[in-house]
Amino acid sequence: MPGRIIDRYEHVPVTQEDLDWADLITLDLSLYEQPGGKEELVKQLDHAVRNVGFFYVKNFNISQGEVDRQFALGREFYALPLEEKLKYHNQKDLESGEYNGYRPAGHRVLGNGVKDNVQVYNIPKFDGFHHREQPPVLQNNIKEIEAFSRKCHEEVVVKLLRLFAILLELPDEDQLVRDHLYDVKGEDHLRYMHYAARSPEENAKVANLYGPGHTDLGTVTLLFRQPVAALQILNSAGEWKWVKPQDGTITINTCDALTALTGGLIKSSVHRVHTPPADQAHIDRLGVLYFARPNNHVVLDPIANSPLLQRLGLTSNAFTELGQHLTTEQWVKARQTQQQRPRVSAKISTDGKYQYEKKDLEILPGLHAVIHN
Numbered sequence: 001m002p003g004r005i006i007d008r009y010e011h012v013p014v015t016q017e018d019l020d021w022a023d024l025i026t027l028d029l030s031l032y033e034q035p036g037g038k039e040e041l042v043k044q045l046d047h048a049v050r051n052v053g054f055f056y057v058k059n060f061n062i063s064q065g066e067v068d069r070q071f072a073l074g075r076e077f078y079a080l081p082l083e084e085k086l087k088y089h090n091q092k093d094l095e096s097g098e099y100n101g102y103r104p105a106g107h108r109v110l111g112n113g114v115k116d117n118v119q120v121y122n123i124p125k126f127d128g129f130h131h132r133e134q135p136p137v138l139q140n141n142i143k144e145i146e147a148f149s150r151k152c153h154e155e156v157v158v159k160l161l162r163l164f165a166i167l168l169e170l171p172d173e174d175q176l177v178r179d180h181l182y183d184v185k186g187e188d189h190l191r192y193m194h195y196a197a198r199s200p201e202e203n204a205k206v207a208n209l210y211g212p213g214h215t216d217l218g219t220v221t222l223l224f225r226q227p228v229a230a231l232q233i234l235n236s237a238g239e240w241k242w243v244k245p246q247d248g249t250i251t252i253n254t255c256d257a258l259t260a261l262t263g264g265l266i267k268s269s270v271h272r273v274h275t276p277p278a279d280q281a282h283i284d285r286l287g288v289l290y291f292a293r294p295n296n297h298v299v300l301d302p303i304a305n306s307p308l309l310q311r312l313g314l315t316s317n318a319f320t321e322l323g324q325h326l327t328t329e330q331w332v333k334a335r336q337t338q339q340q341r342p343r344v345s346a347k348i349s350t351d352g353k354y355q356y357e358k359k360d361l362e363i364l365p366g367l368h369a370v371i372h373n
Helices: 037-051 064-078 082-088 091-095 142-167 202-206 256-261 307-312 327-338
Strands: 024-029 052-060 101-103 109-110 118-124 191-195 207-216 220-224 231-234 240-242 249-254 269-274 284-290 362-364
Touching: 024 037, 024 101, 037 052, 064 118, 064 142, 064 191, 064 220, 064 284, 082 118, 082 249, 082 307, 091 327, 142 191, 142 220, 142 249, 142 284, 240 269, 256 327
Parallel strands: 024 052
Antiparallel strands: 052 249, 101 118, 118 191, 191 284, 207 269, 220 249, 220 284, 231 240, 231 269
16 A cells, blocks of 8 residues: 655745854855866865864755655654654664664653753665664655665765865775765664754753764765754854855765874864744744764774875874774664663753763873864
8 A cells, every 4th residue: 555645845935033053165066076166166175174074065965856756754753642652762772782773752851850951763774784674754755765865875975075085185086975875784864853942941951052062973964954953063263153044055064083093184063952042032943954974884983094184184083082983883882872861860050051971072092072162
């Protein structure tokens, strides 16, 4: 029997408030195939990834209709009764670093008695190594979801990896692509993410944050345009700036694994999720994201054959300085286990500083997560 027809997704209006927007570059990927286009894009990319780790891309060969279809599927999943969604949640798996499937809201207490307001549903990439039962609303559309997942990789991630390779002066611009092959075992995943609106009183108790400042753990994260303003980035001047939802773009941020591979040259971007502005604060926020990571076997040591890293003396990272040579698989498991570990709530100051017990932030002996305040 065919699945029922899913209504198209209608995005809410953008905020009319005058927010302090971040000044981010936009890479036009239509230049990618043009003579000299890659080199021009690398020039634009260089400053962004060394300083803030955030930028937009446009003309990425994924239609708005395809994007909106994923928002519609996410909406349909989150409209399911909680008991139905909980069939795809396993608390023990979550605490041992298995993050695919469903995570309900309220998994963590942020502070002052207020629990987190975010639901997450992760769909692993379709590499043949992550067989999972999906709810019917997604299983009935799984080929479409796979096609979208693969497009995220081929049309955006692969192109960015080649630009990074040129930036690093690698002898082969496909070197990083080979470390991120879609059909090789890895931890890439597509995510539908739902933030429930909270009362002003609850928001005030947690300094008007849905989540404190952090970095992502992979290579790059793709955030498809989300008109409910909430994402903020920490710029190189130490200022929190709002990320504006630009039409026809994906917001990209660079992440921990790429920082490790480049000896710290490429910044792992610091970001947080703020309460939306007043004219959107009552609206639930639905996001569609794609997380790209190196294949599981890739060792996250600084890339040895980059002339640029050698000239700059960037030959170590936070892992190697501890005598660790972690594979992506080891890093993801350690970081996810730390992130999902039950922990006491933070002490939250009135100006939005979150302070956790040191043991709650330990990823590995000698290596702790950082909450960016």
